[in-house]
Amino acid sequence: MTEQRTNEARGSQTMTLSKAINSGLRRALEDDPKVLLMGEDIGTLGGVFRVTDGLQRDFGDRRVMDAPLAESGILGTAVGLAFRGFRPVCEIQFDGFIYPAFNQIVAQIAKLHYRTQGAVKMPITIRVPFGGGIGAVEHHSESPEAYFAHTAGLRVVSCSNPQDAHTMIRQAIACDDPVLFFEPKRRYWTKGEVSEHIGPDTLSLEKARVVKPGTDVTLVSYGPLVMTAMDAALAAQDDGVSIEVIDLRSLAPIDFETVEASVRKTGRLVITHEAAQFGGIGAEIAASITERCFDYLQAAPARVTGFDVPYPAAKLEEHFLPNLDRLLDAVDRVMYKRNSLTGWGK
């Protein structure tokens, strides 16, 4: 009771990550008449995760539109709306459903500003619930962010907590460039304090955040695994290892300066994501950080990621997803402590 009153005094409320995005969308719809929402089941139903709950009721079916069941159609239609000055926010129902829209995203939305030499802006936000850990069937647990980070012209971001979810969705919608907004679906029900305040002091959309300072190892994560990384940092503390946890937030562009500053301090780098390892965000960070501060590294960067296999059946996902123990194992590796690979392959 007391805590709630304090929050209200600060203009903030405790809410789930899902509700935080909902309130961010609501603010965006209120603030700019050109903002409109499109997606499958986002109207009456409020989205399969209820992220758009109540928005069609309050803003009407011209602002919050249920779309036919065609992802390319949703994104291609958004292009035309953007041509006319709208700021479409499109929901892809699940990560694995985005591929039918791939051409419209990477060949049209990503390239139109370049193609038209700056004449046509594509302020389109593409919301994608992503990642595993919810025991789902095929195509409902994927992490396709690297495909989009690889494509020039797209911004790619992911939130890890309710406050960022709220702030970043509004920043993404306000951004004049297309933004892939990856929502950590297994954290939708995580609660946190959310303030609607956005000001000059608000961290910009492309900046990473050091969520826990440390001195021995830099642990870089984003989206659903930030919480896991924090758990790992706490556990490592018991072993006397100080981990600095970085929440990337932006995957394209990556805030290398923040990661670099951390690695110059710790000399050790572990990167984790649910997406497969090969050609992933972790590979890019390992390469870029090695290029930027090779002389500061005391160990080769380590990656803890999903395996290079299709996302497995639900009963196997605990073996696919990075978890606390796998993170600590990688920390041991960069600390030259005994780990699972000690003596491996010899």
Add this chain to the structure above:
Amino acid sequence: MLRTTASEEHLETELLGLDFVQLLTPDGTRVMNPRFDPVVADIGAEELKALYEDMVIVRRIDTEATALQRQGQLGLWPPLLGQEAAQIGSARTLRSDDFVFTSYRENGVAYCRGASLTELMPVWRGTASSGWNPYDIGMATPAVIIGAQTLHATGYALGCAIDGVDSVAVAYFGDGATSQGDVNEAMVFAASFNAPVIFFCQNNQWAISEPVGLQAQRPIAERAPGFGIPSMRVDGNDVLAVMAATRVALERARSGGGPTFIEAVTYRMGPHTTSDDPSRYVDPDVQAGWAAKDPIARVEALLDSLGVFTDEFRASIQAKSDAAAKELRAGCLGLPDPEPLTVFDNVFATRNSWVERQKSQYAAYLATFGGAE
């Protein structure tokens, strides 16, 4: 706005019908048509002369651009030879506040929308990725991925409806594109949202080397009614029929009637592009049959029968088209090569640290070649 139940209004679909609309035969005979004649009642001799002029000029532009490619001045050119009536007849009916989304062969449409002749060149010369600012002429930079632009047109049209204006979006695409998912999705979205969009399909019988029979087993126009979109099948080499059909579609769109599909049946008389060799797949007899249905010759015959195809008119058209060719050539050759560092421009609308870093590093690299003795 969203139609929540399937429409029972089959009447209009049937009214527009699927009869082949032709108002001007290949030999220049004006055919009476009670449904479409009133729509083009205002097109007299002077208006016909203007349409004729447009068609002759875009054909001349096409010839000159093909020559420029053969001379190594353009990397590629997609000729529209044979499709002049389909492009001029449709594009000349539009208002400046309408917006068109085309494929890459619609240089005649671009001409009508007001692209300068020089602006037709940069994409094909490789000096820029767009020849014009889309907002200046109400025409998007042509889309190369087949069919993608039909969704863009649908979205733009939806935006017009939301804004409460009576502007219309037009999607130009070919017979090959009708096999694409995007075109079919566009028709679903347009029908469901009742978007004021015209699907203008130039069935030129070929998708590079693949005949239309590989894309469709029935007339393409027959597909649209299944989506709840009325359609018309017109002689695409008949500028009057194309104009009439487009006007009917525009009127429907402007008055809240929603999307219309037009199949303009025409023929690609040239190669797919200057890189293509149609002799490997085109039957010369079929080609000759279509040559006899030329879109320009029939207007010439009509003008002649009206007594207005005078020597003076002929000479003036000749002079104008020669001037256009000259202007096109000069414009093409005058295009400056882009500055190297502009490769980094406009990737994003907002600042981007990665692009800026790469630009800065590449500038430093280039500088190592600068100021050499």
